[in-house]
Amino acid sequence: MGYTVREIADWIEEWADPSWAESYDNCGLLIGHEDQEVDTVVTALDVTEGVVDYALSVGAQMIISHHPVIFHPFKRIVDADRDGARLLKIIEGNLAVCAAHTSMDAAMGGTNDIAAERLGLLAVRPLRPIQEEEGVGMGRIGMLPTIMTMQEFAEYVKQAFEVEHVRLVCQDPSDLVHQVALCTGRGMSFFEEAVKQGADVYLTGDVTYHEAEAAVSGRTGIVDAGHFATELPIAEAMAGYLQQQDEELKVYAYTEAEDPFRTI
Ligand SMILES: [Zn+2]
The missing domain is CATH 3.40.1390.30 (NIF3 (NGG1p interacting factor 3)-like)
Incomplete structure (x- = not known):
């Protein structure tokens, strides 16, 4: 068993059609080899460093997120800055990343x-x-x-x-x-x-x-x-949906995410 990155992205896009996204958005497969085999997927609200580390620790080949990991254009990808370091870790870890953002809001x-x-x-x-x-x-x-x-x-x-x-x-x-x-x-x-x-x-x-x-x-x-808080539940919902496609696919929702705002 095993699916390709493209097949997993297609499942997500059958649910949340990219044509429904707002014009400013950046949905879809954003990083990865389309033909790479996938047996483990992590779903998350954001592609934080914690999510990337978690995906690597469970042996995932793909992350499905709500917020796009690439939104604004990059002029450089270097480990001296936070976004660059995270993108390098994703690419060097051979992780594919797909986003279903405003397409998923509409779905x-x-x-x-x-x-x-x-x-x-x-x-x-x-x-x-x-x-x-x-x-x-x-x-x-x-x-x-x-x-x-x-x-x-x-x-x-x-x-x-x-x-x-x-x-x-x-x-x-x-x-x-x-x-x-x-x-x-x-x-x-x-x-x-x-x-x-x-x-x-x-x-x-x-x-x-x-x-x-x-x-x-x-x-x-x-x-x-x-x-x-209003969007976090989508991580579990996406995991549930992928699991429904094939119960043998290993799917993990990243549930350790924390709101960057603390209530003091
Ligand atoms: Zn949002």
Whole structure:
């Protein structure tokens, strides 16, 4: 048994079609020999040095990540800088790396659907659909099974995403929430769409001061649960998906990842 790097990348792209990605993105096979044999794969949110070391320690030939390991163009790849050292370690370790980023945000069962599921949302649909693909698109909007206050919703999000704190932007914490829109990661670019569609609250990460200040007097509240926490579950989901393709493939989700932000 054994698959090629290209075959594993194709499985991921059957789930998260690269044509669904945002124009600025860099999805797909980013490093590797397409014909190299793969029997062990590691899935992760980011290709950190810890992930590369872990992949090498379990004898993996391939990493599937959500965030692309190469995003901005490089002018040099040298071990004197952090990114260069990591890329050299990947290449010298004969590891292939494939990213499913905004393609996976748009996909059914991807980052946004997982977040909607964690909240138990009903009648979920994309916030910005891709016309010809049912259920595919950026962000999600749906209904909570029970109406709750903004304050209760914020607590509910903490439990759902296993975080110690979230940040809440709203007029009054006792305002009621029924319809929820969301976009995992850095998602404020879809906030206006959530407002337009009448969402009571918007769940995302990476909200800036000015974005919060502009939204605080509006009728759509915001809960910022963090970029990391809203997207981390995709590592396990991708591992589960690959395992479904072939139960004999060795697949490990890197679950030791830590949010670079500590809550003090
Ligand atoms: Zn992200």
